[in-house]
């Protein structure tokens with residue numbers, strides 16, 4: 038059966054983009070994506086510039102020749118190609134995860150170089166089914182949504198997966214019909230990997246069922262995010278540095294209220310994952326009942342008459358030497374210094390600071406403003422405090438400090454975008470780029 042290009046790509050907002058990157062390993066899936074995308078653009082958006090990128094992880098000797106084979110094919114079909122090599126030392130443990138991290142970094146770098154905000158990757162329905170099966174085995178609730186059809190990388194580049202509804206065999210048939218050979222990655226047969234074992238155990242008819250289940254779970258998660266975004270817009274504020282106020286009215290027993298609570302616990306605590314679902318649900322119920330003070334997932338929740346207040350728990354705050362390469366401090370701030378030789382560190386302020394504005398408002402408890410401030414980042418030289426990390430004093434020393442939300446900063450699946458945008462309005466950060474899928478319903482719509 039011929040693959041329907043409009044069905045695969047038709048809902049993507051491509052024509053207003055000047056350039057796109059496509060990640061091509063040389064395997065069947067990404068080669069097929071390359072041909073299909075090229076055909077689609079020739080028909081529907083011929084002005085868009087396409088750059089195919091192959092990452093050579095410098096881990097197998099054949100990799101350079103494989104990248105070269107992709108380059109040759111690209112030349113034949115009139116697509117620009119670039120090989121990006123992962124240079125530098127490889128870690129002894131966690132090599133696969135490090136390679137993946139390096140791959141996305143290099144793909145994003147290639148995209149930056151051509152002014153593209155979109156990188157196409159070729160995950161298929163088979164990959165999706167395997168992902169969901171693996172996550173189900175580990176008991177990950179929200180993970181059952183699988184991979185999103187678009188994921189925002191480092192707050193700026195969309196990783197787009199247009200083939201999540203296409204079977205791998207259909208792609209191979211397409212390549213065979215075009216007389217194109219692909220590379221078989223030997224790790225695909227190595228039973229040491231969980232994914233390979235899961236793949237082998239999946240019956241053919243289970244693949245579609247699991248992918249459909251993932252699509253339904255993805256929709257449900259997006260809906261939960263939209264409901265939570267509405268609650269966030271209505272009930273959440275950040276009246277002082279590092280201090281969130283959730284209106285007690287928000288806690289109406291809904292899943293959306295629990296979801297919003299989990300988001301702010303993660304953001305205040307600087308964690309890359311949402312806190313445990315069941316513990317957060319219990320907490321949301323207790324918050325509706327009355328005053329309470331409890332720590333969960335590095336965040337401290339203080340429920341008073343004046344509101345439900347959330348801030349970073351004042352424990353285990355790191356002390357980090359500053360360098361020219363930005364460090365993620367406490368999962369909450371990205372901080373760098375131009376001149377490493379100055380010997381500056383960042384650690385928690387630990388003292389009352391210039392927060393008089395907020396504290397002078399009678400409805401904001403001053404003790405909480407001070408407590409929240411003391412867990413914010415300050416710059417130190419030895420024992421002497423130089424200033425708050427994002428103050429003019431620090432700026433004058435060549436320090437750059439940007440708040441980040443570890444929860445959403447690195448990989449943000451499209452189904453969490455609406456909630457992330459609502460959060461960013463609360464903390465007054467610029468909004469994130471809209472999904473490249475035209476039919477995404479965002480909070481702004």
Ligand SMILES: Nc1ncnc2c1ncn2[C@@H]1O[C@H](COP(=O)(O)OP(=O)(O)OP(=O)(O)O)[C@@H](O)[C@H]1O
Pocket residue numbers: 060061062066067090091092093094137140157158159160164
């Ligand atoms: N070496 C590479 N160079 C360029 N693109 C690659 C490379 N390896 C993988 N990709 C891209 O990523 C897609 C997914 O590849 P693969 O399934 O091997 O990665 P993965 O490790 O499972 O990815 P993830 O960890 O994101 O699920 C490929 O179809 C291709 O688009």
